[in-house]
Structures are given as structure tokens and as C-alpha cells.
Amino acid sequence: MKVVFLGTPDFAIPSLDALLQANFDVVAVIxxxxxxxxxxxxxxxxxxxxxxxxxxxxxxxxxxxxRKEGVEFLKSIDFDVxxxxxxxxxxxxxxxxxxxxxxxxxxxxxLPKYRGPAPIQWAIINGEKETGITTMKTERGxxxxxxxxxxxxxxxxxxxxxxxxxxxSSMGGGVLIKTLRGLEDNTITPVPQNHDEATHFPxxxxxxxxxxxxxxxxxxxxxVRGVNPWPGAYVMMGSExxxxxxxxxxxxxxxxxxxxxxxxxxxxxxxxxxxxxxIALREIQFSGKRRMEATAALCGRELxxxxxxx
RNA sequence: CGCGGGGUAGAGCAGUCUGGUAGCUCGUCGGGCUCAUAACCCGGAGGUCAUGGGUUCAAAUCCCUUCCCCGCAA
Numbered sequence: 001m002k003v004v005f006l007g008t009p010d011f012a013i014p015s016l017d018a019l020l021q022a023n024f025d026v027v028a029v030i031x032x033x034x035x036x037x038x039x040x041x042x043x044x045x046x047x048x049x050x051x052x053x054x055x056x057x058x059x060x061x062x063x064x065x066x067r068k069e070g071v072e073f074l075k076s077i078d079f080d081v082x083x084x085x086x087x088x089x090x091x092x093x094x095x096x097x098x099x100x101x102x103x104x105x106x107x108x109x110x111l112p113k114y115r116g117p118a119p120i121q122w123a124i125i126n127g128e129k130e131t132g133i134t135t136m137k138t139e140r141g142x143x144x145x146x147x148x149x150x151x152x153x154x155x156x157x158x159x160x161x162x163x164x165x166x167x168x169s170s171m172g173g174g175v176l177i178k179t180l181r182g183l184e185d186n187t188i189t190p191v192p193q194n195h196d197e198a199t200h201f202p203x204x205x206x207x208x209x210x211x212x213x214x215x216x217x218x219x220x221x222x223x224v225r226g227v228n229p230w231p232g233a234y235v236m237m238g239s240e241x242x243x244x245x246x247x248x249x250x251x252x253x254x255x256x257x258x259x260x261x262x263x264x265x266x267x268x269x270x271x272x273x274x275x276x277x278x279i280a281l282r283e284i285q286f287s288g289k290r291r292m293e294a295t296a297a298l299c300g301r302e303l304x305x306x307x308x309x310x
Numbered sequence: 311c312g313c314g315g316g317g318u319a320g321a322g323c324a325g326u327c328u329g330g331u332a333g334c335u336c337g338u339c340g341g342g343c344u345c346a347u348a349a350c351c352c353g354g355a356g357g358u359c360a361u362g363g364g365u366u367c368a369a370a371u372c373c374c375u376u377c378c379c380c381g382c383a384a
Contacts, residue, residue: 036384041312241381266322266336267348287381288315292322299336300323 001180002079004099006030006065010047011169012085015106017051018173019083024180026057027079030070032088033061066092074098081180084138085172088117093140101183103138106172108165110134110150112198115143120168121161122201125226127218130154131164133172135179137190142200146190149179160228209233213258213309217249217277235309242309245291246283254278259310264303269294272309 002025005016019026029052037044045053052059062070071094074082081101084091096103109119111134116122123131132152139145151171155164182188209227211220211234224233224247233244254273255262262278263271270281285291286301 036312038384039312039380039382041384243381285380286315288379289322290316290380296322296336299321300334302335 001025001081001101001184002027003180004028004030004074004077004079004082005048005052005085006082006087006089007048007085008032008046008088009086011108011165011172012048012087012106013051014170014173015083015085015176016048016173018177020055022177022180027077029057029059030065030087031059031061033063062089065089066095071095081183082138083176083180085176086117090142091138091140096138096140104148104176104179104183105136105138105143105145106176107134107136107143108132108168108172110152111136111143111147112193112195115198115200117203118201120165121204121226123226124155124159124161124164125222127222128155131168133168133175135175136193144193144195144198146192148188148190149175149182151175158225160225162229204231206231211235211244211309213272213274213279215275217254217274217279220274220279221247221249237303237307237309241287243285243291244281244283245285246281248280248282250278250280252278257308259308261303261305261307261309264298264305266295266298269298270303 003019005012005019005026005028007013007016007029008031016026016029029048031046031049031052034043034045034049036042049059049061060073062073064070065074066089071092074095075098079099082096082099082103083106084103085106091103107115107119108131109115109123110130110132114123114131120131130152132150134150135148136143137145137148151174153167153171179188204227209223209231211223213220213235215223224244227233228245234241235244236242250271252262254276255278256273258274260273261270262273263269268280270284271278272281281294283291284294284297286297289297
């Protein structure tokens, strides 16, 4: 089968790689255009573009694929199926009608749950115990198409979004291949989603990473896991931002007001009171510094235990 | 040229402005106290102060080069 692949960030790479490994003919890769990124705002290609160029594939970038230029390009090449994985642009019906096997999307949740652009992070933040990969026919709605295949995986209690991201992205590659083979063999029956059970979660904002100690300790722990590595959880200490990378829920009930410290020394690290149980900040990062164990951070810096986080 | 912080002992930091013996907390090693200890007391080891050049009688400190790490913003 001749495939056109549309994807942009890291998540899509294992899917593209799986296509190559399985000897599909990837006739073109389409990504979002280069953008100024990082310190210094240098123009940098997205992860998929770097990978695809490295593999010697034909790469094209369109600011909006649905505009004439993009549509004409797709019509000008000969291919059977279009695959999208975290592409970041919405396709029009005109585009979806071009390939004969239609368009398949790889999504990192058990649809119809967790539609939207950040399913992995939100699943962790909401304390879900399991999630998975869904392949579906791409429709004009966002993540609403008929389900082709679905595989489930457990979410571990201390797993971060980054770790789950790794597992799901490689799982996505496997499910994608099985789906394509199934379509070729005609052994897959698309199943409509139960739209009544659908949930949709939005894109992540920086301030979604702010910890509110008025929540329960486990909820805070889930937030910290869910926003790691991006955008990262943080608390305010006066006017200074303290990033929090790793936490542990303790069995000790909170003794004082949420946000106050129960303890902060180089033996025990930083322990904070919440709405219910105390929570230990195990790995933290001061502005301009690298991330480090809380116990190490306190070797060179004293925190005033009477101060509270806000 | 987007804005900014930083590189000093195994870890985390102070010292830099105002040049003049390399410091602190933790860890580590040895000893002591103790029924005992992650607690306490005593002692020790461990540094080309990121890099290269310059100024100086003298540079972690002042001037310039290069490399690396990080926060914001995007």
C-alpha cells in the first residue's frame, strides 16, 4: 500500500517508523512548517520532519493543508491511504475523499473517552487506571470517526505523562500496522463511537501546571505526573517559581493549612500540607537551576518553614 | 541578534561588586558516646574555582575567547 503520512511531534515518529519497518511504501510525509523554537528562537523543524529527512523520505510542510496548494499536492500524487498521527491540522472532506482507503488516525486514548489534543496528560491528571490506543477513520469532526481497532494498557501509579507517552507512541505504531493489514484483508469492521460517552479535553496551558495545595494529595500527585515533562508543575514561593517534578503522597494526615510546610531540611526534603494527606516534593527545580532531589537542594539553600506556598 | 540565571570537593551552595591562606551544609572515611540509631560529639580525606588568553608583585575575584547547563518567552 502506498501511504501518505501526516504527523508533527514525537508521538507520531514510532507510527511512521512502524510503516517503514513493515515495508509500506511511504510516498510522502507531511508536517507542520518549521517554527522558531527554543532559546534564541532559531527556526527548527518538527520532530517528524527531522526523522523523515533522516530516513530519506519526501517531506512537505504546509501551513494549512486544506488550502489549494496542499489539496493540489495530494491530488497530484498516487497513493492508497492517508495516515495521521498528532498532525495538528484539521482536514477537510475534500482531502479525506482523495485516498481510496480513506484516512486513518492514531489517537492515544480509548475513544470515545479523551477526545482532543492532550489525551495522555489528561488521563493521568484524572487518575485513570488504564488508557490505550485507538485507530479510527478520520472524519471532519475531531476524534469522532468510526473505531477500527483499540488496544488497552495499564497506567502505573507513579507513571509520568512522558513515560506513558513513550509507551503509547510505540504501541500506536503496532496498532497502526495491524489496522492497515486488516483493511487490506477486509477483516476490520468500523464501529461507530458511542457519542453519549464521549469526553473532550482541551489543549494544555502553562498555568494548568500550577499546583493548588487545597486539593487532595493524590490529585496533586496526579497533576505533577500528568504535566511532566510539559509544561511542568510549579508552585509560587513569594515571587519565585519553584518547579515540581516528582512527588510522593505520604500516609501522614496534614496537620496545618494547605500550602504550609510540615518539614524542609536536607534529611527529609520538603513536605507540604494539603487538603488531606501530606505530600513530599521529591524532585524540584529553582529558576535558573537544574532539577534536583529536594534533599540536595536544601543542602545549599534554607527554606523558611513558616512560609507557605501559593 | 528575543529576555535572564548559572558552571567553585561526590551533591547542593557561599565567596566575585571592594584582587591578597579555598569556605558552608550534606555525604564519605576514621574514632567516641549509646541497649541502639538515619541521632549526638571529635577528627580526617577530598578542589588545575568550566575553558583558553590578557592585566597584575598577586586572579575564583578585573578584561576578552570558547564550550556546557537552566528559567522565561515562543
